[in-house]
Amino acid sequence: MTKVAVIGAGSWGTALAMVLADNDVDVKIWARRKEQIDEINEKHTNSKYLPDVVLSERIVGYENLATTVKGVDIVLLVVPTKAIRETVQEMLKELKQPVTVIHASKGIEPGTHKRISEMIEEEFQDSELLTNVVVLSGPSHAEEVSQRQPTTVTVSSKSSEASELAQDLFINQHFRVYTNPDLVGVEIGGALKNTIALVCGLTNGLGMGDNTKAAIMTRGLAEMARIGVKLGANPLTFAGLSGLGDLIVTCTSVHSRNFRAGLMIGQGKSLDEVLNSMGMVVEGIRTTKAAHELAKIEKVDMPITSALYAVLFEGLHPEQATERLMGRVKKHEVEQLNIDLE
Template identity: 65%
Template sequence: MEHIAVLGAGSWGTALAFVLADNGHDVRLWGHRPEVVQEINERHTNFKYLPDVQLPKGIKGYESLEMAIKDVHIIVLAVPTKAIREVCRQINEVSDHPHIVVHVSKGIEPDTLMRITEMIEEEMLSSVLEDVVVLSGPSHAEEVSRRQPTTVTVSSQNMKAAEKVQDLFINQQYFRVYTNPDLVGVEIGGALKNIIALAAGITDGLGYGDNAKAALITRGLAEIARVGSAMGANPLTFSGLTGIGDLIVTCTSVHSRNWRAGNLLGKGHKLDEVLENMGMVVEGVRTTKAAYQLAEKLQVKMPITSVLYDVLFNEIHPKDAVDKLMARGKTHEMEDLVNILGDRMC
């Protein structure tokens, strides 16, 4: 049994705490809302984020970050991307020993264009941070907390740390964990799929059919592979769980908050109204801005990201954005693959 702190009592943090408790670990679930922590401890539920789910009694809620991570080696960081830096600084203030930090958020920071691993390494003291491991893949919290079969991937610059995290999370009944040495690819795939999920929701909101969604998924994958390869990722990673796997689940499921937000945008709702009504963080909005900046910096073509940026931040009508995509000049479908493989061979 390992003592593990999960920071972030939202849907995904709670679901991962559920898995760890099922695996026999002592799990400390830290949240900033006192009423949520009290509910976890007294009723063993988290109704706001995972309704109708009974949590294992091996999960204990904490309001105090210092107490949550006391004598803990493994920290699971399950807070929104915009809160990563602040929580890391708080850990610095209350920790007196090194930790393996497992981050499970999916995003890129606008302006700095840093991956989450880079943000953590920049903020946390060397005396507090031992290793960073990313856990990512096609996984809805709602299904994980109902013990439905799920597969994810873990990656790290230190693969021994990744394998340790693999051992902690793997559950032979419903939660299978793979390892992948391509840290950049795993993070980029997990982050950028949210952009495509927003776009897929928009097409559904506009009333388009399966043809449009299939086009978005496949051409979205091309964009992700293009920018990921420019950042040093292995193109093959995007054919796996954190590429096509994550794209399928977030672009086709009503559980996906990015799809739901896009669907509302496609039906004519304004962005501010959508975000207010969602009640949860929609990472794809922030990531779209970062990816748009990243494409400009790397001089990589990301047409879907570009038109989605216009919808979100320049008030372009979604129908006009689709028309713009369809009117692009003709090209060869395999052009991206040929260029990527050519660069690799050189």
């Protein structure tokens, strides 16, 4: 039987552990806080992240990383982007056997502009302990997955066998899993939709309505596709679950941290106030910085991302950012997509 360790016991890691447990997989789940692990093991709950959800007894919590990864075949890595390298480095000290790493995090690293699979491969490069890296992405709020509401996601890897392994591991009647060979597109789509969700929340906070949200989502999707294609992605990926699908769910749902953060910024709160009040990581903040840098390097036009960057890091007022976007030189929509479908 496949043995799985889930590294990261937040809402998403816990929800995915529940999917695995429903598929009769015995799951080890790791967190740093002893009180959280005690709650998982004694009460079968993780109330800070998924209140009112009862966990399977197949999910066993550990605070010792060496014990967590001992003898497992697969590591499911579900930590914030900023913690990926540190967590992998800690894990490497304890691993004794090769593993396939499935990651379910969404972001791009500022400075290096690496995707998460690239970060993982880079940290494993001096060892022989990495079999494959797989990304799991798509429109999937942890709250709804934990309630077994119908959800569809995509898995992708450089190895088709690894993708199919992940598909078989997770798929069930509530959680449908597709494979996609476009690793670049799946990761870029999952990361950049958070930036667009921040902008949708921000315009909502300014009192703007559905017309504005539809414009931001549509033009935001064009930005995601432009930079993705420049980096080698298949443009059709952005019309799928990890592109359009994830964009819709993140830009329109009360479950979205990025939308809620943008909403507060639009209502006049500072970035520091927002981050302090959220209590959880808002991946879109960091991704906006990385995407803005990447757009400059690759010479890709990303006006929505650039406007948000100016609001978050340069002190531009949200209303001025909106005026800047609406006052841009007139364009032809199809030409602006700038995507070669051949």
